[in-house]
Amino acid sequence: MKIFKVSELISIKRSIETGTSEQLDVVKKIIAEIRTRGDEALREFTEKFDRVSLSSFSVTEEEIETAYQQVDxxxxxxxxEAAENIRTFHEKQLRPSWMTTEENGTVLGQKITPLDSVGVYVPGGTAAYPSSVLMNVIPAKVAGVKRIVMVSPPDDQGLLPAAVLVAAKEAGVEEIYKVGGAQAIAALAYGTETIQSVDKITGPGNIFVALAKREVFGDVDIDMIAGPSEIAILADDTARADELAADLLSQAEHDPRACSVLVTPSFALAEAVSVEVEKQLSTLPRKDIAARSISDYGAIYVTADIDEAVETVNQLAPEHLEIITENAIELLGKIRHAGAIFIGRYSSEPVGDYFAGPNHVLPTNGTARFSSPLNVDDFQKKSSVIIYSQKALTENGAKIAEFARMEGLEAHARAVEIRLKNDGKL
Known part of the structure; x- marks a missing residue:
């Protein structure tokens, strides 16, 4: 693993996956076909891309029962237990609607309303991601969303992974469809004869899913366009090199474009971690993927002191940040930009991926500078409530009308003044 001086800092920001023009054309055509032909087009694309012919897209109760029999x-x-941890954490994010009454009788407030419906995309292919189900569905449930739809690409037998179906059942999903790719995103956004449209789409996917989410945004809401995973570790001589190497590789095995970075004031630790990464790489089942990630996007930066290390981390604005230093908690207040912060030796990043409770859907590609993890707020909307009193309008009506005329909006001004006039206040 390469070691650099901090003056050679390279941003972890990678090119956003905008796709090729050919890929975008494919996605646009798929969306257009789904909008025009609904289930017929959805069936054709499922046969083409997933190599299976389905008589029904819906997952049945029998399939869910079978899934429970297939897992231990x-x-x-x-x-x-993981679901309960995630639920408990997200319940603390709930905020009530509120109202305040002013002395002049005006009532102002905010009404918080859950979205009517949400679609959750769960990746398929060779892997199963039950954790993705829990992290996307449970905050929506906590927020009060009544209709949650899950879609995921079927295997060549027309089935979804047993682990995914079990996680969906435990999370409370009642509507599951065996569709994937851009066609699934289009179906969620615009609806078909079988799948009713939703108001928001969340969940990760491949480049075609990402492009489709971009295309439908505006007609529906989306969570984010997530890039490859990334981790930064802030460590000093109190950390163990073998544990740091394991944590760096835990992200590198995700994707060849995943980014793993160590920032430390200790050159001795940097050298030890570099050696340990190469040692552990040799025995990883996904070593080819991890090796490419470490080679292309892995780095160890040596800083002058811990303060410079902290500032370096803030410049990186990583998706995951581990702080493994002496008195690590004391550095928390200095961290401005990170999607999730793991403090101390026992807070390895996979703890958050699966079990601790906070959401693992996090801002990537430096967007932690302005974005937050997926949370309950993402599944609610807020309406302002204004109950203006007669006294307040009498006191402020002339100022409101003057403001409106300043913008050249005469009808706005008159809408206020006619009420003042009718009440004899003008």
Missing amino acids: ERFISIVQ
Whole structure:
């Protein structure tokens, strides 16, 4: 793993996956076909891309029952405990509607309303991601969303992974469809004969899913366009090189474009971690992926002191940040930009991926400078409430009308003044 001076800092920001013009054309055509032909087009694309012909897109109760039989009781127990941790954490994010009454009788407030419906995309292919189900569905449930739809691409037998179905059932999903890719995003956004449209789409996917989410944004809301995973570790001589190397590789194995960075004032630690990464790489099942990630996007930066290390981390604005230093908690207040912050030796990043409770859907590509993890607020909307009193309008009506005329909007001014005139106040 390459070691640099901090003066050679390279941004972790990678090119946003805008796709090729050919990929974008494919996505636009798929969306147009789904909007025009609905289920017929959805069936055709499923046969073409997933190589399976389905008589029905819906997951049945029998399929869910079979899924429970295919996983062991230990897995079900772990999913249930993780779900409870995630639920408990997100319940603390709930905020009530509120009203305040002014002395002049005016009432102002904010009404918080859950979205009517949300679609959750769960990636398929060779891997199963039950954690993705929990992290997207449970905050929506906590927020009060009544209709949550899950979509995921089927295998060549027309089935979804048992672990994914179990996680969906435990999270409370009642509507699941075996569709994937850009066609699934289009179906969620615009609806078909089988799948009713939703108001928001969340969840990760491949480049075609990402492009489709971009295309439908505006007609529906989306969570984010997530890039490859990334981790930054802020560490000093109190950290163990083998543990840091393991944490760096835990992100590198995700994707060849994943980014793993160590920032430390200790050159001795930097050298030890570099050696340990190469050692551990040799035994990883996904070593080819991880090796490419470490080679292209991995780095160790050596700083003059811990303060410079902190500032370096803030410049990187990483998705995941581990702080493994002496008195690590004391550095928390100095961190301005990070999606999730893991403090101390026992807070390895996978703890947050699966079990601790905070959401693992996080801002990537430096967007932690202005973005937050997926949370309950993402599944609610806020309406302002204004109950203006007669006394308040009498006191402020002339100022409101003057403001309106300043903008050249005479009808706005008159809408206020006619009430003052009718009440004999003008």
